[in-house]
Amino acid sequence: MSTPAVRFEDVRKRFPGSVALDGVTLEIAEGSCHALCGENGAGKSTLGKILAGIHAPDGGRVLVHGREVRFGGPRDALAAGVGMVHQELAFCDNLSVAENLCLGALPARRGWTDPAETIRQAEALLAETGAELDVRRPLGELSTAQRQLVQIAAAVGGGARIIIFDEPTSSLGQHDAERLYALIGRLRARGVTCIYVSHRMPEIFHLCDAVSVLRDGRHVATRPTAGLTEAELVRMMIGRPAAEYLPAPPMTGEATELLRVDGLTSPGRFHDVACTLHAGEVVGLAGLVGAGRSEVAEAIFGLDPAARGSVWVEGKPVRIRTPRQAIELGLGLVPEDRKKQGLVLGASGVHNTSLPILRRLSPGGWIRRRAERALAVDYFGRMKVRTPSPETPVAGLSGGNQQKVVLARWLAAQSRILMLDEPTRGVDVGAKAEIHALITELAARGSAVLLISSELPELLALSTRIVVLRGGRIAGELHRAEATQDRLLRMMAGLADEAPSSTGAGSMEN
Amino acid sequence: GQAKTAEQPKGGAPAGDGTIRIAVIAKSSNNPVFLAARTGAEAAAREISARPGGPKVEIMWLTPPQEDGQVQAQRIGQAVNEGANAVLISASDAGKVAGAIDDAVARGVEVMTFDSDVPQSKRFAFYGVDDIEIGRTVMRELAVQLNERGSVAILAGNQNAPNLQRRAQGVREEAAKHPGIRVVDTFNHIETPQDAAAEVIRVNNAYPEVTGWAMVGGWPLFTQTLLTDLDPARTKVVAVDALPAQLAYVEKGIAPVLVAQPVYQWGYVGVQNIVTKLQGGTVAQRIPMEPVRVTKDNLNQWAAQLRDWGFTDVPARFLTGAPAASAPAQSTAAPAASAPATTAAPAARP
């Protein structure tokens, strides 16, 4: 334990538009699992990418096992035994899983690739993570969760001695997350050093020995997790005590029905889905990854041309074939992947906010730009969106703030029926609490919210009722009074109610 | 390749049904001068087919859409493969088609060139103007118009066309003989009327001293813009060719002289000579085409001629006084123009 596995010394990095790292100095002990925490945009990923050779620091030094390194690219880092599980799941969809897994060093003999060897190596890598997949499949066919597993296998399998996990569980359900925890345990047993970036508090305390906190690109503190409380950690991250990490459950009474779907079916995706949303209600939609939750929401929103079924809005039967019709009926959808589906990254916050309702702001097709800006500024203010200016392209905002812009869009559209698909994925604790508060407030003001989340505590805390989807069919429904994490998990997995769970998620509850 | 008789199977004998199929490959179908060549070739084919006891003649028009020597070579091969008896071609790039011509001849197909020759090949005859000479003529006429004094710009079309290059060379050679004339430069351009006209306007601004234009093709005068932009009192143009749109420039005195190629004859005379050759007759290796000097004096006659050659855009005002189709197109005789350079050269007749 004399020389640390990694030492950052006064590391600096600036991007056009922001200072990502402003003189970070910290050490990661050999063989430890070290958490990196901080708000969105604090610089966690940037620090990881510098270690993995993807970015070159503008200043400072990086020492690996006591020796200064200057990586010219990821290849150098891999050679020095540093691997990274990236936050963005980037793959070549046109190649097979096997080729993606071996991409950095494709097996070859005398200049010719060796497909059999590629498959063998890929299967070995995957076996390590416990994922079961045909490595010959094109990667494009995999679900998000499967991609996440492949990403992990790729980083872990390179024989790296230091591995950076950048929000590896953000797309994983409970079950797969447990497998990852086990994997990390095995890695540590082999003496591998892990750097673990996450916004999920329970994970950090469950997995890590020490935690370093970054704020605005600066190192705030490094502490052993033993003896640290969640509240203390949150205070270090956001610079003030978080009032309430999860808000109180919303009040409910029977109110007017805003949305009802019945017999909703999309062949091969989901079957016979029925549910009802009332004004003032937050209905949770639970399910394992791949259960079809996103697909259901997208189908309701008119994005699935193959979907059939009956839909009523405010009691009237409607046919929603395009998102446009959905928006006109007062629906809003915050999609699962904000960068791909939510935002025009190169456009300003104002333009992103007004996007679906531009026509309403533009009599005769001419945009009333003053009104447009005022609207955006109003909602940015209410939602505490942090941006240099409303005209700044949203590409330059942190993840949490980007998510708030997507939410602001539907508030500005006055949508009464909101479907939120993983609204806090990859969002830091502070922003998460604000989004939670907002959901509660929206319901209180008479909107109906359909909340899709893979984080059960979030679902349990916010929902009035929770509908569980399994394999594209409704597995059941639990009222908040009867819902517990354990019951939900069993229902999601299709287990009998009584059997006790072996990989208790309960172990993660603080 | 001379005097082959019909008994020899390799002598380009007619196909089984006795039809003579002649592939005509002009430089590009985008160039209006070749429109008349096609009309001429088809007229000759009709006439010969109508003769009692004469062979049936069929024209295969295989002109590529854009100038490309390589494509022309390919089309020669295709014509041979599809049973053509003869090929009539105006080469975009002589070097490129020479091999294909020789291959065709080796496979028993007669080849004749027109407009743009391939002298190094085994083609049996060429029919067309002498390009160096026509360039000289243009410059000689221009020198007269300029009273032997002034700066001249040469407009030369596509820089890769060998016949146009030779014409420009002829212009320069002739200019050297006129001490009062200075050539400022040779200007190439995309061969569309609008691009050519834009080039003339640009050069006029950049070289204000230019008072004479020697054009080895008529392109910019297919537009009307220079009718207002060139002042006949100051600038004189002499151009090769005299297509319908160019006539207004003669009328206005901007282009007092056009050195016209009787483009219809390319096809008409070409087909006649090919048939003569296929039937065992003798054909001269070089059949000179004499350019026609078009001026105000023979403008209406020329206009009527153009109409008879198949052009649809001859301005009506030039056609009113003219004799209704004095049938010059039917014979191979050139229009009876009074100009000195005018001679008709129907070379070989069966």
Add this chain to the structure above:
Amino acid sequence: MTNPPSTRTNAARSLGRRLMGRQEAGLVLVTAFVAAALTLLAGSHLDRRAGVMVNDFWNSHTLVQTATDASFFAIMAVGATVVIISGGIDLSVGSIYALSGVASAILLRSMGEMPAAATVLVALLVCAGVGLLCGIVNGALVVGLKVHPFIITLGTMWVLRGIAFVATRAESILLPPALTGFAKASLGLGGGLYPVPMLLMLGVTVAGALYLTRTVPGRHVFAFGGNLEASRFAGLPLGRIQIGVFAVSGLTAGLAAFLGAGFYGSVSSGDAQGYELYVIAAAVVGGASLIGGRGSAVGALLGALLIVLFRQSIRTLRFDQNYEWIVVGCAIIVAVVVDQWSTRAAARRMSRAAEAAPAA
């Protein structure tokens, strides 16, 4: 451009800013620099009318002629910019130009003598209509067949020119003098100066700028090109947007053809062959990104002007004509590189300014 604002110039400045961003300001500088260099390096000649020596480049005739040369490209480049912002490309504009011109000429010929105003109107309507129609066909094919715009417009580039060719058999067709009278109206300038092409170019640019920055369909084009998936989730009418951009591109090609038919007084099926590449180059030099999501009408105008200036420079400086291709090819690459640098520099400046000023 980043000086502290003074109240006096504020009004004019904000007007300018409405149509022109930082990006375009950089291009204006480059264009001005090239023009200044040409003026300095050019010789001079005696103006016969005025009887004084004038600069070979900086004289009203050459300037108006340069603007005229640019006008055809610029008008089409505005349309091309719209397509490029949407992430597409339109290779068929040269052919649309030819077909629109040919269609109007054939129609006018068949209609016989007409009053001047009627002639101009018919020509305008036919050119614009045919251009628009071709554009809509392009768009509908792209949307309906789900084939990359490069291939669709490559196909229609051949097909449309083929139709124009079959219709004319490569003959050039003259247009009635009324049309030339319009396109070459002196509007009081006199002396062989024709301001109409320049004015039409400015008009189309302003219209394009307003369309792109101030209308809903224009804004939708940016969203479409910026992120197609997000545009779908935001309920934008994707098919209509994509058909729209090609319609605009076709329309501008038709307008350019109207201008060209009038100005040159004749049309042929070979017109504007190869212009598509110049037009795309102009749009990109003007700051449009071929990846989509970025571009401006004013930039397109400036891009076209710059390319024409480069070509002009060879003649003005009396270089050997043979080097034209080499010069233009190099200049385009250099212009795009310079534009990208200045854009990046502007972004850096902006971010530094944003850092200095606290969040709004």
Add this chain to the structure above:
Amino acid sequence: MTNPPSTRTNAARSLGRRLMGRQEAGLVLVTAFVAAALTLLAGSHLDRRAGVMVNDFWNSHTLVQTATDASFFAIMAVGATVVIISGGIDLSVGSIYALSGVASAILLRSMGEMPAAATVLVALLVCAGVGLLCGIVNGALVVGLKVHPFIITLGTMWVLRGIAFVATRAESILLPPALTGFAKASLGLGGGLYPVPMLLMLGVTVAGALYLTRTVPGRHVFAFGGNLEASRFAGLPLGRIQIGVFAVSGLTAGLAAFLGAGFYGSVSSGDAQGYELYVIAAAVVGGASLIGGRGSAVGALLGALLIVLFRQSIRTLRFDQNYEWIVVGCAIIVAVVVDQWSTRAAARRMSRAAEAAPAA
């Protein structure tokens, strides 16, 4: 194609499968269909040598000629496919063709009389070398200046042709007969049949297919075009990959120029003008996706063959030549649409098969 495998045919099948996927099988069917239709619809003529009537299309001369005509496009299309798989585009191949040919002709002229083998070798080395060099310049500019390949290769398209033009002063230059002797060698076929272009085309296609499917640099091209970010994360040498694809494209243009110079016996700076679009069209008809990540060398060959067949059909079926543009334009769009449909259908079949059989 989805029948259960039988052991007997397995070996041959797996060999075929290595070079040809489901995608190409569809194209082979389309090509065969077009050829069959042409044969049925074509007339016949007397073969003067053999003295028998032969089909206008289905005769050894026409077939070899069609393959020869396709060979130049096909060789370049293999290179274009590599660029397109990487997500790029190369507009300069026609100019590289011209410059390579011109360079070798000038050099051979200056070297005077040489033995035949030496002449062929020098021409091959110069053409391939110049092509490769131009390609590397393209790639280096794209990588170094961070400018879209469309613009870089548009610029070099003009510049390289300009250089060829200045070097030749637009004259066409003849090549020594040794070269023609090589390109037109009968290889025992005789009777005016020239198999060399066809063989070279097949050779380049097989080399291209092996490169793309079986070598590490080839797989890297797919990765690069499939997802740039993922390729970066995997530590791939991005700059080298991108320079590499343009180098391959330049090389194939140089090889096509070598073939063309020999076969036609002369070169000029105007050679292969506009071929870039045919070549790209061939690659896309052959299944390459302009978005990147998809394409094959065998597809490129078939695409080139199909386009040449479409052009051929106008003559074989005795349509008026004037309709060539219209026919080719329509055919290209139709071919790409058919290809996309069959690809989608294949994907559906495959996914259905995958659903039926549980994952291994």
